[in-house]
Amino acid sequence: xxxxxxxxxxxxxxxxxxxxxxxxxxxxxxxxxxxxxxxxxxxxxxxxxxxxxxxxxxxxxxxxxxxxxxxxxxxxxxxxxxxxxxxxxxxxxxxxxxxxxxxxxxxxxxxxxxxxxxxxxxxxxxxxxxxxxxxxxxxxxxxxxxxxxxxxxxxxxxxxxxxxxxxxxxxxxxxxxxxxxxxxxxxxxxxxxxxxxxxxxxxxxxxxxxxxxxxxxxxxxxxxxxxxxxxxxxxxxxxxxxxxxxxxxxxxxxxxxxxxxxxxxxxxxxxxxxxxxxxxxxxxxxxxxxxxxxxxxxxxxxxxxxxxxxxxxxxxxxxxxxxxxxx
Ligand SMILES: Cc1ncc(COP(=O)(O)O)c(C=O)c1O
Numbered sequence: 001x002x003x004x005x006x007x008x009x010x011x012x013x014x015x016x017x018x019x020x021x022x023x024x025x026x027x028x029x030x031x032x033x034x035x036x037x038x039x040x041x042x043x044x045x046x047x048x049x050x051x052x053x054x055x056x057x058x059x060x061x062x063x064x065x066x067x068x069x070x071x072x073x074x075x076x077x078x079x080x081x082x083x084x085x086x087x088x089x090x091x092x093x094x095x096x097x098x099x100x101x102x103x104x105x106x107x108x109x110x111x112x113x114x115x116x117x118x119x120x121x122x123x124x125x126x127x128x129x130x131x132x133x134x135x136x137x138x139x140x141x142x143x144x145x146x147x148x149x150x151x152x153x154x155x156x157x158x159x160x161x162x163x164x165x166x167x168x169x170x171x172x173x174x175x176x177x178x179x180x181x182x183x184x185x186x187x188x189x190x191x192x193x194x195x196x197x198x199x200x201x202x203x204x205x206x207x208x209x210x211x212x213x214x215x216x217x218x219x220x221x222x223x224x225x226x227x228x229x230x231x232x233x234x235x236x237x238x239x240x241x242x243x244x245x246x247x248x249x250x251x252x253x254x255x256x257x258x259x260x261x262x263x264x265x266x267x268x269x270x271x272x273x274x275x276x277x278x279x280x281x282x283x284x285x286x287x288x289x290x291x292x293x294x295x296x297x298x299x300x301x302x303x304x305x306x307x308x309x310x311x312x313x314x315x316x317x318x319x320x321x322x323x324x325x326x327x
Pocket of ligand 1 (some may be wrong): 036037066067141143170171172173174175230252270271298299300302
């Protein structure tokens with residue numbers, strides 16, 4: 001583990017023109033496999049499982065999940081058995097992400113979408129726990145109170161590393177943003193960039209303000225009580241580029257160009273969407289001169305393997321991960 005992760009200033013003509021400072025918290029460099037927010041979210045979950053003598057960990061994810069990939073390796077390293085409950089059919093077991101997960105001895109159980117939707121349902125979880133009484137069940141994306149605790153440590157590190165005004169993070173399940181809000185204690189502006197389209201909202205919710213926003217509600221529900229009064233955060237929901245893991249050739253080219261200009265690898269599902277949101281906001285003059293912004297690089301570079309395998313990205317400059325082991 002390489003901690004604290006470095007904070008680097010990004011040199012770029014756009015930022016110079018707008019007279020702002022942009023830094024990047026390189027959590028992608030924490031560990032070659034358990035990188036980014038994954039290490040932050042898993043650290044206390046693994047510690048908890050070991051301390052309480054758990055016989056293993058169970059968690060949930062899609063067939064290309066960064067969380068499943070990182071959890072498999074973290075458990076392998078700690079000699080903890082683990083089970084991944086995966087949305088989709090069993091042929092996914094040979095894809096890039098899950099081949100690695102199996103290589104690190106994660107057991108996989110494939111479920112249909114209907115069953116997967118129950119992943120946070122109390123009755124379903126009780127049944128699962130009864131089936132595996134000695135296992136720790138960790139939610140999708142790892143987002144639970146132990147994960148929030150791990151993420152707060154990013155803020156402790158940042159406070160030692162720099163003075164800044166705004167912190168930007170991509171938002172999927174919301175745990176990372178919740179951890180940042182909790183650790184920040186209302187000091188800075190925190191902006192989450194939603195990488196997926198908002199879930200279904202009722203008509204009343206659509207009329208109401210951000211308080212009723214689906215993702216914001218999700219984040220609020222993850223906050224420890226004392227953090228529920230903080231009002232220094234928002235989620236921008238117009239930068240998802242079409243939905244989860246969706247982006248155009250032009251979007252991917254913009255990310256690649258930025259990667260080449262700066263030497264930092266952003267991928268197009270999480271960190272790259274945050275990056276493009278930032279570039280757009282800067283171009284729109286969203287930030288005043290002298291503003292100091294920190295982007296959190298949440299890792300996820302293993303995801304490039306699956307995107308390449310499905311020909312969603314081409315081998316035209318992306319820093320692709322090592323090929324998956326053959327089963
Ligand atoms: C690489 C990466 N970045 C960001 C996120 C979003 O984090 P969260 O789910 O905590 O909102 C995820 C998803 O877990 C991720 O895999």
